[in-house]
Amino acid sequence: MAERVLVKGTEAIGEAAIRAGCRLFFGYPITPQNELPEYMSKRMPEVGGTFLQTESEVATINMVYGAACTGTRVMTSTSSPGFSLMQEGISYMACAQLPAVLVNVVRGGPGLGDIQPSQGDYWQATKGGGHGDYKLIVLAPSTVQEAVDLTVLAFDLADKYRTPVVIIADGVIGQMMEPVTFPEFRNLNTLPKHDDWALTGANGREKHIVVSFDIDPHVLEKMNLEIVEKLRKIEANEKRWEEYKLEDAEIVITAFGTVGRIAKSVVEQARKEGIKAGLFRPITLWPFPYERLEEISKGKKLILDVEMNMGQMLEDVKLAVKDHARIEFYGRMGGVVPTPDEIFEALKKFLNV
Amino acid sequence: MAFQVILKRPESLTQREFTYCPGCTHGIIHRIIAEVIDELGIREKTIAVAPIGCSVFAYQFFNTDATVAAHGRAPAVATGMKRARPDLYVFTYQGDGDLAAIGTAEIVHAANRGEKITTIFVNNAIYGMTGGQMAPTTLLGMKTTTTPYGRKADNDGYPLHVAEIIKEARGVAFLARTKVNTPQDVQKTKKAIKKAFLAQIKGLGFGMVEVLSTCPTNWGIDPVSALKWLEEHMVPEYPLGVFVDKVGDEQ
Numbered sequence: 001m002a003e004r005v006l007v008k009g010t011e012a013i014g015e016a017a018i019r020a021g022c023r024l025f026f027g028y029p030i031t032p033q034n035e036l037p038e039y040m041s042k043r044m045p046e047v048g049g050t051f052l053q054t055e056s057e058v059a060t061i062n063m064v065y066g067a068a069c070t071g072t073r074v075m076t077s078t079s080s081p082g083f084s085l086m087q088e089g090i091s092y093m094a095c096a097q098l099p100a101v102l103v104n105v106v107r108g109g110p111g112l113g114d115i116q117p118s119q120g121d122y123w124q125a126t127k128g129g130g131h132g133d134y135k136l137i138v139l140a141p142s143t144v145q146e147a148v149d150l151t152v153l154a155f156d157l158a159d160k161y162r163t164p165v166v167i168i169a170d171g172v173i174g175q176m177m178e179p180v181t182f183p184e185f186r187n188l189n190t191l192p193k194h195d196d197w198a199l200t201g202a203n204g205r206e207k208h209i210v211v212s213f214d215i216d217p218h219v220l221e222k223m224n225l226e227i228v229e230k231l232r233k234i235e236a237n238e239k240r241w242e243e244y245k246l247e248d249a250e251i252v253i254t255a256f257g258t259v260g261r262i263a264k265s266v267v268e269q270a271r272k273e274g275i276k277a278g279l280f281r282p283i284t285l286w287p288f289p290y291e292r293l294e295e296i297s298k299g300k301k302l303i304l305d306v307e308m309n310m311g312q313m314l315e316d317v318k319l320a321v322k323d324h325a326r327i328e329f330y331g332r333m334g335g336v337v338p339t340p341d342e343i344f345e346a347l348k349k350f351l352n353v
Numbered sequence: 354m355a356f357q358v359i360l361k362r363p364e365s366l367t368q369r370e371f372t373y374c375p376g377c378t379h380g381i382i383h384r385i386i387a388e389v390i391d392e393l394g395i396r397e398k399t400i401a402v403a404p405i406g407c408s409v410f411a412y413q414f415f416n417t418d419a420t421v422a423a424h425g426r427a428p429a430v431a432t433g434m435k436r437a438r439p440d441l442y443v444f445t446y447q448g449d450g451d452l453a454a455i456g457t458a459e460i461v462h463a464a465n466r467g468e469k470i471t472t473i474f475v476n477n478a479i480y481g482m483t484g485g486q487m488a489p490t491t492l493l494g495m496k497t498t499t500t501p502y503g504r505k506a507d508n509d510g511y512p513l514h515v516a517e518i519i520k521e522a523r524g525v526a527f528l529a530r531t532k533v534n535t536p537q538d539v540q541k542t543k544k545a546i547k548k549a550f551l552a553q554i555k556g557l558g559f560g561m562v563e564v565l566s567t568c569p570t571n572w573g574i575d576p577v578s579a580l581k582w583l584e585e586h587m588v589p590e591y592p593l594g595v596f597v598d599k600v601g602d603e604q
Contacts, residue, residue: 009428024433024436024437024465026433031500050436052432052436052463054429055458055459055462056458058426058429058458059426059429059432059458059459059462062422062423062428062430063427063429063430063432063436064433064458065422065423065430065433065464066402066420066422066429066430066431066432066433066434066435066437067433067434067437068433069400069420069430069433070400070433070434070437070438070441072437072438074433074437087409088423089426090425092423096420126410176472191552198435199399199400199418199419199420199440200418201398201399201400201417201418201441202396202397202416202417202418203397203398204397207367207416207419208418208419208420209413209418209419209420210419210420210422211412211420212421213421227406240509246574282533
């Protein structure tokens with residue numbers, strides 16, 4: 001059995017990527033995620049991989065595009081303003097159906113914002129982000145161990161569905177140290193080769209073309225439909241979430257990532273005071289687990305959505321819950337992390353207790 | 354009676370008809386790149402990166418694996434490919450809007466890193482695909498659809514000399530500026546392109562050829578006049594020459 005080691009979230013993601021068979025990392029410095037590229041710059045040469053510090057996030061995402069064209073596992077990480085800069089390239093990758101893992105350690109926004117933890121990029125990550133019809137698989141870890149596990153999963157899903165996969169974290173997950181167990185190193189020879197489409201040289205076969213483009217609207221629409229069909233498959237098969245103390249709950253807190261973790265303390269606190277609370281934590285922010293949340297919400301006294309933003313996931317919570325239960329929201333912005341106490345106070349206020 | 358083939362379509366070009374306007378020199382440049390790839394015997398190990406612009410369709414014309422990069426980002430895309438697969442040969446084909454305006458950061462840094470890729474930079478002093486707007490390379494006084502009174506330095510700045518900027522980057526292994534308005538110049542350009550590929554094949558660094566090219570449609574003149582116009586107006590602004598050559602003559 002592998003040993004447990006104490007590591008920081010960002011470094012844990014980096015090591016997990018290497019264990020998953022990633023040997024290529026492109027990145028540009030931006031706070032609060034610099035420990036990840038720094039870790040990769042030290043680690044990649046040790047495993048025969050390549051780390052490249054780029055001239056911009058725009059260049060980064062296009063290098064990721066190029067590497068992905070060859071069917072090679074590739075990763076980048078950035079933080080909110082950098083993720084915005086990458087959106088054009090991500091849209092190209094979505095259309096060209098290129099696998100890659102993109103980490104966004106979200107910080108306060110909009111604009112330059114600040115460098116404190118935030119969940120303000122939920123909409124950008126889950127609703128497309130760039131131009132055109134597409135969505136990306138979005139994974140939101142709430143512990144360092146989960147960040148490790150989801151990083152490995154992200155590479156596998158990216159390859160399986162030929163799509164960029166986003167890991168959305170924040171400065172809390174990134175900076176926090178927790179004991180984790182890393183998976184074994186993936187044998188590089190067992191990784192998907194993508195022989196049927198990747199650009200590897202037209203040796204003994206017809207040339208391969210990877211483009212996000214066709215001048216004929218009917219052809220482009222066919223490409224669009226292919227992507228839509230894939231997205232439907234992902235929706236049918238890849239929804240993930242955590243249910244915590246929901247069996248007898250009358251109150252359901254919905255929260256993801258860092259707030260999902262804080263909300264567990266709120267559930268405990270509420271239960272000590274006789275309020276039967278539970279937590280529903282989406283792990284895949286897209287595809288969002290609408291059906292399960294709808295099921296759970298039936299007959300509940302209150303659904304309290306808590307986020308570090310103005311209420312972004314709230315829209316999906318409303319789509320899921322419909323009119324089955326009353327929905328309230330509590331959020332902090334600007335990089336302020338809500339404490340369990342203040343969330344509990346908000347909960348009591350909504351319950352008039 | 355036996356026939357001998359003395360001229361045939363290069364293996365590295367597909368059967369697709371070019372989409373370029375009559376008299377445009379993109380077709381000539383495509384053909385000599387394909388001949389070079391054939392002669393070097395690297396077609397099966399080559400990836401072409403097409404740009405945004407008239408030559409966006411280059412991915413259909415080169416009979417190699419191919420992609421289209423976002424506007425200006427071809428050197429970054431090529432970098433990603435080469436870093437993923439150093440055993441392959443990657444080239445970008447970019448116009449002056451793509452490379453010299455929106456893509457200046459990517460080309461400068463790819464050159465400076467000595468990225469082992471090859472760039473063919475087609476300079477025709479205008480945006481073709483979008484309908485003849487001013488490019489960074491547009492000559493002073495030249496009328497375009499966005500400089501209807503002629504390009505003026507005080508408003509629009511000066512023609513950008515890309516090769517002269519790139520030559521300062523220490524990662525460059527081969528760099529030349531050529532033209533394709535006469536048969537002799539086509540041969541010279543072909544030689545330069547071969548060296549730009551050899552810089553990559555030999556692992557020496559970044560290779561680029563800036564090719565002065567024509568755009569009769571958007572210049573608003575006939576193809577023959579365009580060849581003369583290139584000679585009389587573009588060559589004085591953009592001096593020809595080999596700026597960097599670490600490849601040498603033994604081939």
